[in-house]
Amino acid sequence: MKFFFFIVSVLSIVLSQAFSIEKDPGISNDACCEKDQLGPFAFAYPKDTSLECPKNFSLSASFLWMAFYEEGLEYAINVDGITSQKEKLEFKPGFRVCFGFDKHPFSVSASWTYIRIKDDDIATPGTDGLLGLFLPPETGSLTGASSRISGDFTTLDMNISKQYHVSRYYISNPKVGIQVAWVDQDYHLRYYTINRKHNVYNKNDFWGVGLETGYDAEFVMGKNFTLYANILSALLFSKFDISQIAQTLTIYNYQLSESFYKVIPNAKIGLGFTFSRMFDKKTVKAKLKVGYEFQQWWSLNQLRRSMDTDPSAFKVVSRNDLTFNGLVVSLNIDI
Numbered sequence: 001m002k003f004f005f006f007i008v009s010v011l012s013i014v015l016s017q018a019f020s021i022e023k024d025p026g027i028s029n030d031a032c033c034e035k036d037q038l039g040p041f042a043f044a045y046p047k048d049t050s051l052e053c054p055k056n057f058s059l060s061a062s063f064l065w066m067a068f069y070e071e072g073l074e075y076a077i078n079v080d081g082i083t084s085q086k087e088k089l090e091f092k093p094g095f096r097v098c099f100g101f102d103k104h105p106f107s108v109s110a111s112w113t114y115i116r117i118k119d120d121d122i123a124t125p126g127t128d129g130l131l132g133l134f135l136p137p138e139t140g141s142l143t144g145a146s147s148r149i150s151g152d153f154t155t156l157d158m159n160i161s162k163q164y165h166v167s168r169y170y171i172s173n174p175k176v177g178i179q180v181a182w183v184d185q186d187y188h189l190r191y192y193t194i195n196r197k198h199n200v201y202n203k204n205d206f207w208g209v210g211l212e213t214g215y216d217a218e219f220v221m222g223k224n225f226t227l228y229a230n231i232l233s234a235l236l237f238s239k240f241d242i243s244q245i246a247q248t249l250t251i252y253n254y255q256l257s258e259s260f261y262k263v264i265p266n267a268k269i270g271l272g273f274t275f276s277r278m279f280d281k282k283t284v285k286a287k288l289k290v291g292y293e294f295q296q297w298w299s300l301n302q303l304r305r306s307m308d309t310d311p312s313a314f315k316v317v318s319r320n321d322l323t324f325n326g327l328v329v330s331l332n333i334d335i
Helices: 002-019
Strands: 057-070 076-078 091-103 106-123 130-132 144-161 164-167 170-193 196-220 225-247 254-279 284-297 304-306 314-316 322-334
Touching (some): 057 106
Antiparallel strands (some): 057 091, 057 322, 076 130, 106 144, 164 170, 170 196, 225 254
């Protein structure tokens, strides 16, 4: 009987050690800092990916290589209707700078994004001639046309979030905040007839501020690799300043200037992976993120098209959204 109790006691000790919860990653023997001790059933990262002495600051810089396209910028069309001349916008560089501070249980972050908008295009007439879409319909056939768009896209996002370690390998991070955006665009059109050049100068300036909400998901694949996915959406109370001036050598000159307010939605989706390494005795963590990002801004082009020789006969261009999509490469430092 004593031998039986001895065997049971030994097995109990062995099994309790084998299936007991491992040492809490929030507990450290490093004397450089004092950490809050998490409860025995709290989930966290695998302990070999945590900083020893976190100061709760993070800084990241991102390079953006974005293809952008804006609807409603068609400026000329062949008379036969077979070929439409449209802006074909190419990849352009941009950048994003983010700053974060973590104070349990919440995290605060701010990010600034800038993308340059610039492109040129040329339209040639077909067999039946060419018409200018930003000129009155009676202007007549053209011998050629060209366009140049330039502008600046800038956003400032300020968020507060709270991470939930759903398991040791899945981190859920909902967020709410405020977004401020500025998009200034100049659209210069040149229309050519025999020995004549007609200019149309367009300005489409936008600014907005409003509430945004988002969600970040992170899947821990190992000690150094994670997969991430995020989505962010905002509703902005916005102001548009529109200016259009047609300077032609005919009677079909016009000038339009208007300011108005609207509520404009936008959305951003990102997906990619992260590679991280510890430095300086696990007091600094560097992360390299590579991913793909898509942005959709609804109703951002508010330019007008002339419907008749009557100066008041103008209509907002159709299909007028602005989109970005492309590569995002980020370097993030946590201390």
